[in-house]
Amino acid sequence: MDKQEENIxxxxxxxxxxxxxANVYYPGSSSDVEVEIQKKQASGIGAVFSIELVSEASPEKFVDALDIINLAVSLGGVESLICHPASMTHxxxxxxxxxxxxxxxxxxxxxxxIENADDLIKDLEQALDKAV
Known part of the structure; x- marks a missing residue:
């Protein structure tokens, strides 16, 4: 978990x-009250978070362009995963x-x-470039 939190x-x-x-959502990110709750309930922010793309970016193009991060419905493991709720879980x-x-x-x-954080960032960056 330490490596995952360092990466995240x-x-x-x-x-x-x-x-x-447009937005990044993770435990304790949205209000002082939530930060206090998160600090009482956990020692870190975990490894799961959400992002919201700007309206002109295509989630499908973004996900398709990822090389390291795999598309899957999961709450996690040691590999990096992504889920598009609008076309998968919901x-x-x-x-x-x-x-x-x-x-x-x-x-x-x-x-x-637990992959290399710089590799994951490069993967996200190149996919974001291809999302429009």
Missing amino acids: KKIIEFLEKHPRI DYYSTELRAKIGLSEGLLRLTIG
């Missing part, structure tokens, strides 16, 4: 600055219902593994 911190730092990323909901519950077409869930 570097990756989140990269993604939060990227122009094709595809049976209408587009309207997904929008109503706050699940955008550009939302992606990632689990970061």
Whole structure:
């Protein structure tokens, strides 16, 4: 878990600055109250987080361009994975219902593994370049 958390911190730092990323969601990221709850309940931020692409970026093109991070429905392991909820875990909901519950077409869930963080960042960067 230590290696995964080390990786996720570097990756989140990269993604939060990227122009094709609208939002990055991870434990303790959204409010002071959530930060306090997260600190009481866990010793770290874990290895699962979500990103939301800007509207002009295609989640399908982004996922298809990834070389290291694999598409899978999973809560994690030692390998890095990505899930597109709108077309995978929540595809049976209408587009309207997904929008109503706050699940955008550009939302992606990632689990970061123990691979080299710089390699993962390069993979994400090249895929983001191909997402438009």
